[in-house]
Amino acid sequence: xxxxxxxxILLITDGCSNHGEDPSAMAAFAREQGITVNVIxxxxxxxxxxxxxxxxxxxxxxxxxxxxxxxxxxxSQTVQMVTRKAMTQTIQGVVNKELxxxxxxxxxxxxxxxxxxxxxxxxxEELGETAGLEVLVLVDTSASMTHKLPTVKEALLxxxxxxxxxxxxxxxxxxxxxGKKSDVEKLLDWTPNLEALTKVFSKLSxxxxxxxxxxxxxxxxYFKKKRSLRSLLSNDDEQFFEESV
Numbered sequence: 677x678x679x680x681x682x683x684x685i686l687l688i689t690d691g692c693s694n695h696g697e698d699p700s701a702m703a704a705f706a707r708e709q710g711i712t713v714n715v716i717x718x719x720x721x722x723x724x725x726x727x728x729x730x731x732x733x734x735x736x737x738x739x740x741x742x743x744x745x746x747x748x749x750x751x752s753q754t755v756q757m758v759t760r761k762a763m764t765q766t767i768q769g770v771v772n773k774e775l776x777x778x779x780x781x782x783x784x785x786x787x788x789x790x791x792x793x794x795x796x797x798x799x800x801e802e803l804g805e806t807a808g809l810e811v812l813v814l815v816d817t818s819a820s821m822t823h824k825l826p827t828v829k830e831a832l833l834x835x836x837x838x839x840x841x842x843x844x845x846x847x848x849x850x851x852x853x854x855g856k857k858s859d860v861e862k863l864l865d866w867t868p869n870l871e872a873l874t875k876v877f878s879k880l881s882x883x884x885x886x887x888x889x890x891x892x893x894x895x896x897x898y899f900k901k902k903r904s905l906r907s908l909l910s911n912d913d914e915q916f917f918e919e920s921v
Contacts, residue, residue, distance in 0.1 A: 681808035682763055683711045684896040685895050686755070687735065687817035688828055690718040693729045693888030696859060699731065702892035703739030711899060714762045716754055718824050719747050725847070734895025735888075740766075748824050752831040756838045759811060760804070767803045767916040771796060776861070808845045811835075812895050817852045822882040836870035849898065853891035860894040 678854040686708060703713040717732040729745060736743035743761045757864050772784045777798075785828050793839045815821075815828055828914025832850070848872065849864045863876050 680811055682766055683810045683812075683894065683899060684741070684759065684762055685711055685713045685739070685812050685814060686687070686759060687713065687816075687888070687892070688751075689715070689716060689732070689814075689888065690720065690728070690821055690885070691725055691816070691886055692731050692826065693886050694885040695854075695888035695890070696755055697893065698879050699888040700734040700738045702889050702896070703735045703741075706892065706896055707738065707740040709855075709896060709899070711739075711896065712741040712766055713763050714741035714758050715739075715743045716751070716758055717743070717745040718751060718821070719745055720824065729804045731888075735892075744920045748827045750782065751824075751827050752834045755831045755835045759839065760836060763804050763807070763809065764800060769802050771800055783889060784790075805842050806844045808847075809839065809842070810847045810899075811839075811849075812896055812898060813848065813850045814864075815850065816886060816888070817851045817854065817880055817882045818886045819883045823888040825877060825880060825882065829873050832870050832873055836868075839869065851891065851898070852880060853887050856881065859887040859890040862898070 706713050713735060714734045715736045719731065732745065733743050742758045742765065744754050744758050768785060775788075777779065785800075787791055788796060800844070813832060815825075817825065821828075832848075836846075836848060846868050848864070848868070848870055849866045850864040851860055852863050853860045863880075864872055865871070876885070
């Protein structure tokens with residue numbers, strides 16, 4: 677089985693969106709495009725707004741992804757965990773779909789006999805290490821995130837190091853919202869390594885509104901541009917997941 681490339685949006689935020697379209701609706705649209713939306717809510721001093729928590733959970737649910745509320749000090753470990761958990765979840769969805777096609781009924785991995793289930797789990801784990809991965813990171817840089825940005829930077833550097841130990845090809849890009857002149861700003865183009873963040877993060881000027889919906893829309897647009905450019909430059913017929921689980 678060749679699952680192609682797993683595509684994820686990783687949203688890191690600490691509050692509610694207050695500008696632009698509904699982020700949950702944009703996350704649902706992303707899922708339709710085969711892109712999983714994962715959300716990490718960064719908590720400080722034991723507090724995160726209840727409305728913000730509901731929004732975080734809703735975005736991840738409609739985006740077919742994983743949500744997690746975390747203290748800043750635990751962010752690095754959580755970023756890695758959420759990214760890998762979403763990879764496994766998506767691959768399991770593809771495997772379940774194939775099982776249903778082969779067996780002709782609503783079978784999932786959990787319905788298999790123990791010995792067969794173990795074999796399929798091994799396949800899922802292997803695909804998690806060998807499949808291509810594209811992660812577009814969306815970082816909330818509104819005023820309340822000011823003191824958390826250094827931790828976000830370190831967490832993303834750790835994510836890059838961790839995932840580059842995989843056999844599969846990794847590509848990351850980073851956007852921040854709000855940007856200096858617009859709702860969203862590209863900070864880093866597609867790259868296998870995130871070391872460049874060390875320089876660019878220090879130049880950020882947090883503040884303004886929290887346009888989460890427009891940020892997700894721009895992320896989707898960026899994925900589409902990448903795919904269109906690839907088709908123009910080559911005859912690559914790389915498969916993309918048609919849906920996320």
